Amino acid sequence: MEDIIVTHDLTRSFGKFVAVSKLNLNIRCGEIYGFLGPNGAGKSTAIRMLCGILQPTSGTAQVLGYDLLNETEKIKRKIGYMSQKFSLYDDLSVEENLEFYAGVYEVPLKESKSRVAEMIEMANLTGREKEVVANLSGGWKQRLALGCAIISRPSLVFLDEPTSGVSPTSRRMFFNIIQGLANNGVTVMVTTHFMDEAERCNRIAFISGGRLMATDTPDNLKKNIIRGYLVELAVPDALEQVGRIEALPYVSECNIHGPLLHVLLEHESNAADLRTVTGVEPKMITPSLEDVFVTLAKS
């Protein structure tokens, strides 16, 4: 598959603070590429650079075959961008917002009407076309913002935390739309904090402190990042136990997952040792993306 985004040592610093450090990414045509990492890891900064609204301090990139530094405006014609703020005009209606962006992206006038209708259909906005945006709830605004971002039918879409602050139903509905886009050949780069959404990405990049820690498919990440034997431990007083268990010589990591502990052992045989220490039967589990996330964030 062809690469739609290639970055070479892409770096951005604000004063002394390095927000993104020597980022090297290859994003393939038509994939959903997830961007994961703690708050302040540099996800938004990276996306803003790739959209051409933030000047990189150093490094280069090719987006859609164009040079990021010199052909910014050509890139802007062919991408869609949606920020976590759902930047819509509150005093305009759903339709008027869509019509405005259709105009800004120079969708031909003759096509404009059908294109707006298409977006309303796609983003499940039917029935409230004339409603002023200020009266819409988070989920609706989010889908409208997506509609505005892709009204020009871009081949590459950047979504910066599109699902923050909306209900789980809305999140699912939204991700189904994204999946639909990808099925039609659109490349989607999305940042998220939700593991269920990360699971639905073709590939994930994990960044922390401005650095790329790992990038692979969710399955491969689960297989390769966690080295050792992961067990679930149902101790009654997990919060007090976590420090004691982590201190054990054969435990490489111990994290709280709800009422349970996830303990990463060096070897399968250590499970028996853990049982003798805690008096609870450890249960072998396959690592989830959350385990991977916690492990990477700690390293």
Added chain:
Amino acid sequence: MRRIMAVLYKEFLQIRRDRMTLGLIFMLPLVQLLLFGFAIQTEVKHISTVVFDQSLSADSRDLLESFSASGYFDVTMAVNSYDEVTRMIDSGKAKVGIVFPPDFSENVRRGTSAAVQVFVDASDSMVSNQAIAVANFIGMIKSQEILTSKLRVGAAPYDIRVRPWYNPDGVTAYYMVPAICGILVTLSMVMLTSMGIVRERERGTLEQLMVTPIKPYELMLGKTLPYIVLGYIQITVALLVGVLVFHVPIKGSILELYILTLFFITASLGLGILVSNIAKTQMQAMQLAYFIFLPSILLSGFMFPRDGMPKLIYYIGNLIPLTYYLDIIRGIVLKGIGFSYLIGQVISLLVFSVVFLTISTLKFKKKIA
């Protein structure tokens, strides 16, 4: 073109939804003109006057009559001591005090100079200047009358005849109302557009626009052009009030006035959009706008004649669009002059418009930070 139209239409919709602003566009010229048009009177008449007449003669009454007849002095109070005169002026009950000495009448008859004291409260220079000038003038005329009757000559040796052109009756409103029209338009236009860019910056929609292929000049034009219509609505309301309420005669061509007004509106809009590009928040934009308003009112020749200003201040006045528009609107309305006399002013306003919009376009970067 499609992109400019999209921004333009969007701005129109937003203006239409904003009932408050729209109402202000209409109400501002109406209310302000009615208030200021009546309030601003540079000619001060009916100054309250107290008299202390120690002479109580036909001559003192005759001179006092001349003071009242001028229309400038309202002699409503008579007192019996200097102290009372002082008290009246101190308390502000009177602005002028006239004192006739006991020997006033004898001096007039004997042919020696008869002194009359006129006290003027000069804390308000506008009032005192007028009172002093008129008092001196009355003294001169009355002296002349007495002299000519005594000398038995037919007429005074000089006869200077002043013809006040364009506004022979000296009606303040004729001069002020057109100027207020200019002030209103520039204030509204700067205020409205100064919010244009910063509002989108604060709401986050500007970041979204930066990701689109829109060009800076398209955004600037789209954000200013719709307001031209508002500017014309405003000037029309203001002129209607001027003509219907203040009976300001429009001597020149209204069409010409409307055409030349365009350049003033664009210059004001350009100034506003420039403010919007410099300011980071709406609060800053507001303060910057005020920074423009005061010099516009004080240095443009709206309040004080520019001829009397120190050189430096005079030149600063040259950097204010309103200065040129006052020449245009007063010229067309009062003097009835046309474009050929105003070509310099029009070029200046055109230059302002182009410069402001160009700087705004160049200053607008499609980048954050």
